[in-house]
Amino acid sequence: MNFSIRKECAGPVAFFLLLELIFWLGSRKFPWLIVLAGLSGLVAVFSLYFFRDPERKYPEISSQGIENFILAPADGKVLDVSSENGQPVVRIFLSLFDVHLQRCPLEGRVLTTYWRPGKFLTANNPRAHQLNEQNEIVFESKYGQYSVTQIAGIIARRIRCWVEPDQSVQKGERIGLIQFGSQVDLKLFGGVEVLVKKGDKVRAGESIIGIIPKR
Structure with a gap:
């Protein structure tokens, strides 16, 4: 490697x-x-x-019936797959031994970045995504808006974001880093077919976690 x-x-x-x-x-x-x-x-x-x-390279997939696909934004284990207001949400836990770089899951433009102070609960705590310090990156793609949220943990107390508003970002491009154990949430737009489930292991910029069917 x-x-x-x-x-x-x-x-x-x-x-x-x-x-x-x-x-x-x-x-x-x-x-x-x-x-x-x-x-x-x-x-x-x-x-x-x-x-x-x-270095990461995502696999080629058949385009038959598929408009586009979405990559994992982080390495780690899927904590939860849920839906919020009709939008799929995938939460990923990063252990100390995972690569802690975040990558862009789908090409688009950065709309906003929003840092929010908070607590430092363990990253796999069910309430970590609500209470912990975090940085949300909102993207605009041709299919709709989505966000990648970097969440600090009990050990991870430094979040680095490498993108800024109006910046165009390509699929798989590095967008940030969380130092030590942490969590990353991906909130997608409606119409995405999520391919992962709780407990799955994923790799940023390589694992395909969802597809956008042709309409």
Whole structure:
């Protein structure tokens, strides 16, 4: 698999390497600190792994009876598939070991981005999408409006959004990052046939989670 490491890893990696050095120096007087030095080094290495940015390519599908298809906006496990006012909603939980980049599920134009402060409940909490800090990105596509919401968790407390209003975004393009465990919600427009169910594993920019039938 081809992948790179995001530059956002610099801060966490530098912090834990500094801790490792401090604990290592301190271990000369307090030998037990060598354990903390080792743990700090492991966390620094894990941070490099966490900020990996793999290349993704979505599969080709038959166009017979299909107008277009929708990709998963995030890696992780589907927490829930529901409907709100006739609009399908797919909620995805990202564990510490998932890639935490978000990708555009369907080509379109960014209408608005809206950041809302909130709590830091565990990302798989049923009320996390209502109460936690989050950033909603609303898109306009040729089929209708949809949104991708980045939701912070108990560990994830930094949301990065890389798009802005009036920006055109292509399917599969990187749109943001949530640092450490989190949740991403995709609210679609009516008429989409959702292909995933609760418990399914998906990959951003690669897994097809819905189709738009030809009318």
